[in-house]
Amino acid sequence: MEANLIFRKEMLEKTGSDPELRDVVWQACERDILYFINTFCWTYDPRKPNPKIPFITYEFQDNALLCLEDSLPHKKEDGEDFKGSDILIEKSRDMGASWMCLTLFFWGWLFRPMQSYLMVSRKESLVDGSADSLFGHIDFLMKGIPAWMRPAVTRNKLKLINLDNGSKIEGESTNDNIGRGGRRGAMLIDEFAAFDGGGWDTLSATADTSNCRIFNSTPCGTANAFYAQREKGTPRLRLHWPLHPEKGEGLYEDEKGKPRSPWYDGECVRRAHPVEIATQLDIDYLGSNYPFFPPDILDDLVSSFGLEPKHVGTMIMGQDGEGEFSEDNVGDLRVWCYLDEGGSPPSDRDYVVGCDVSQGTGASDSAISVGDRLSGEKVAELCTNQLSANRFAELAVAVCRMFSGPGGRPAHLIWEATGPGRTFGKTVVDDLRFGNVYYMTDDRSIKKRQTDKPGWFSTGDGKKDLLNDYRNALVTKKFINPSERAVRQASEFVYLPNGKIEHGGSVNSIDPSDRGDNHGDIVIADALCSKVLHRSIQKPKRETQGPPLMSLAWRRQQRKEEEREYIETW
Secondary structure, three states: OHHHHHHHHHHHHHHOOOOOHHHHHHHHHOHHHHHHHHHOOOEEEEOOOOOEEOOOOOOOHHHHHHHHHOOOOEEEEOOEEEEEOOEEEOOOOOOOOHHHHHHHHHHHHHHHHEEEEEEOOOHHHOOOOOOOOOHHHHHHHHHHHHHHOOOOEEEEEEEEEOOOOOOOHHHHHHOOOOOOOOOOEEEEOHHHHHHHHHHHHHHHHHHOOOOEEEEEOOOOOOOOHHHHHHOOOOOOOEEHHHHHOOOOOOOOEOOOOOOOHHHHHHHHHHOOOOOHHHHHOOOOOOOOEOOOOOHHHHHHHHHHHOOOOEEEEEEEEOOOOOEEEEOOOOEEEEEEOOOOOOOOOOOOOOOOEEEOOOOOOOOOOOEEEEEEEEOOEEEEEEEEOOHHHHHHHHHHHHHHOOOOOOHHHOOEEEEEEOOOOOHHHHOOOOOOHHHHHOHHHHOOOOOOOOEEEHHHHHOOOHHHHHHHHHHHHHHHHOEEEHHHHHHHHHHHEEEEOOOOOOOOOOOOOHHHHHHHHOOOOOHHHOOOOOOHHHHOOOOOOOOOOOOOOOHHHHHHHHHHHHHHHHHOOO
């Protein structure tokens, strides 16, 4: 610190009186961002006795800044143009990442002609409007450089223009038109994981705005676009607290091999909750969620009941819609009960089948869970992401017929009837004329009134109730799940700040139909299977003057009711 301050003072004095030296120093700053920062840039930290602090980069910051510079559009050594590339910064709190990104933009704005940079945050007040905003930091950097280095500028709200070279820095908050005002050389999307709605709209809207998007954030769970970009393999910088010389002083490992230090130990005492430690310090994505299914209970379930399936194979579909199980050790159907030589399970049991239906576009799975009503065990599981809803319906009915109980009665079928489940249900009931299906009941009413709507509809708090019941069934051992994959997927369901429960571990799509509530496919299928596993199966109650079940008149009436429901919803 002392040596740097002496050097800065000397440079200010000499460049103030020597125009030729100014030209040399200007060229040095233009060529080397680290020289520029460590000679002329200052930061601000109100927690310090003297809030104005010379920006003296640590070694980890040197490496990060050079990587960020390389991600910007530039001319390579061989003379070819590099158009820029996305880069992701996952960080512990207070590692200087935002200051580095802003200083990078300020340096490019000052020394490179005709540059256009965009800074984005979730609220306009975080972009411009206070000393602690993104533009507040840029303004502070501007005031810190010597007067001879400052260009003529136009400074308006959310905009800073360098009149000497035509470069500009602009800002936006999250809105429907984010990034659509023109092309940019680079964008900073700050604290991306905390954006409303998971940041999906921002991710989609900015894809064509710039080739270089800097996604900067501490983790905030897995149900967001920041985590999805990380999992897609976006080049990333990991700024973990042990890299910081002050925070990492006295670094050691605990009995689990986790890095700790006296500073870290003190922070753990100050932080209110383990989730806060995971979010602010550990760069722990799953730990930064509030888990819905207790992790220790899930671990116990895996160790107590987790088993490899006894049979693995493929359901071969025939022209008549019938299916035949073919054991091949690589297929999608995994079976934990014994099958005879013909591929049939014990026929003295009564089975139920739960289904979660996806679009079949490859982004998320459609899942089948088969339960044994006598033992309370899950006996089979199937996942596929390549079948349309109607083709998946044919497969599900084939699985129901494979798992037939006494008297050849096929398994009882329940599915989520919203979204692609509508097409699934129409295929099951109208086209395949499969009758052993679940009809929606009002589980919150005292009489549990049963309706004439086939399938289960996740209206209101229905999905929360479904998952609550499934969690209780796992804890009380009423539903025995031998599938480690399915139990581990349950750990990825989290509480959101709005009180909703959502799956976040498989979020990798900007398509609203293939993310959030519509993921966690095996878990939803298991929960539906568990829902009816121990219930008596009743036929729908109908008024005596109504049309016979499954008749043409009955199906017409069903369509009218669905059309009326659709219009009312719309």
